[in-house]
Amino acid sequence: MKKLMLGTALLAMTASFASAQDVVRMGTEGAYPPYNFINDNGEVDGFERELGDELCARAELTCEWVTNEWDSIIPNLVSGNYDTIIAGMSITAERDEVIDFTQDYYPPTESSYAAIDTGADLKGGVIAAQTGTIQAGYVAETGATLLEFATPDETVAAVKNGEADAVFADKDFLAPIVAESDLEWVGEGVPLGGGIGLGLRESDAELKTKFDAAITSMKEDGTLNTMLQKWFGEEIGTY
Template identity: 70%
Template sequence: MKSLLLGSAALALTASISLADTVRLGTEGAYPPYNFINDAGEVDGFERELGDELCKRAELTCEWVTNDWDSIIPNLLSGNYDTIIAGMSITDEREEVVDFTQGYTPPSPSAYAAMSADVDLEGGIVAAQTATIQANHVVSTGATIVEYPTPDETVAAVNAGEADAVLADKDFLEPIVSSTDLMFVGEDVLLGNGIGMAFRESDDELRGKFDAAIATMKEDGTLNTLIEKWEVGGTW
C-alpha cells in the first residue's frame, strides 16, 4: 500500500468545504484493482464502488477526480479535491499533514516479483513507484532503487532488464505474475497500517461522515463483500 513522501504541509488550507457542495473524491486511476480507468474512460475498481457506496450512506453528492500519485497529497491540501481514496496507506508520516478515516482495508503484504528466482534483493536493483512505502523499504534494505511515476512502469523496468525485481502491493502484482513470466521471489513484506481516506486537517466534519459510513459497511458485512469481490487485502 502506497505512502507518499511528505514535505508539503505548508500547502494546507485552513478553510473547510461546505457539506452542501459536491464532494470531490481524488484518486490515481492507475492502481488496479483499487482504482483504474476503464474502457469507457471512467474511474473503476474497488475504490470506485466503495466511494460511491460511502457517499450514498453519508447522503453526499460526490464526483471523481484523478491526479498523479506523486502530487496527490499536495493537491488535496491545495483544494483541488476534498478527500483522497487511492490505495493510500495510513502512516505516521502522512498523519503529520492530513487526517485519516479508520482503515477500510486491513494491512496487506507487499511482494517482490522478478524474472528468475535467484535475484539478489539486497544487493541488486529493485524498482518501486516513486514516493511509496515500498520505495522507502527498498532504500532501507541497501538495494539500489530505481523509481518510476506509475506502477506499470516498475513492472516494465523488470521486463526490460532495467531492474532485477519490483516491490509493490501483492494485490497489484498477483494478476501480473499469474499472466506473465514474472514470479514472486523472497518473502512478503508487511508495510503500513491499512488503507484509509485522507482529508485536510480542517475538514473534521466531512471526515467524520465518511468514517461513520465505513463503520456501517463493516458492521453489515458489505465492506467484506467488496474486498472479496475485488480481492484486495484481507477481510475484517
C-alpha cells in the same frame, strides 16, 4: 498498503468543510488496478470507485471523481483541488502529519517482490518501486539500489526489460501480473503500513466524521467484506 508522502511538510488549508457544500470531489490516481483504474469508457473504475460511491450514498453526499498523478496527490488535496484521496493510500505517521485519515477501509497487508529470475538479489540488486510509496521508502533502507518510476506499470516494465532485478509493490497489485506473465514471487512478503484509509484535509473534521460513520456501517453489515472479496479474491483479509 502503498505510498510514502513526498517532499517537505505542507501547510494545511484553513477553510473547514462546509456541510452545505454541494459536491465532494473524490481524488484518485486511476492507475493502480484493481484499487482504481480508468476503464474502456474513460471512467474511474475499480474497488475504490465502487467503495467511494457506496460511502457517498450512505453519507448522503453528492460526489464526483477527479484523477491526479500520484506524486502530487497530497499537495493537490491540501491545495483544494479535491476533497478526499481514495487511491490505495496507506495510513502512515509521516502522512498523518500533513493530512488526516479516516479509519481503514482495507486492512494492513503485505508488499512483495516479483522478478523474472527467482535468484534475484533483493539486498544488493536493483529494485523498482513507484515514487513516493512506502515500498520505495522500504527499499531505500535495505541497501539495494532503488529505481523509482512515476507509475506502477513502469516498475513492472523495468523488470521485464532488464532495467531492474525485481519490483517491490503491494502484493494485491502484483498478484494478477504474476499470474499472467513470466514474473515470479521472490523472497518473503513484507508487512507495511497501517491499512488504507481516505485522506482528507486536517480542517475537514465534519467530512471525516461522515465517512468514518459510513465505513463503520459497511463493516458492521458485511458489505465491505463482500466488496473486498469481489475485487481481491476470497483469500483477502477481511473485517
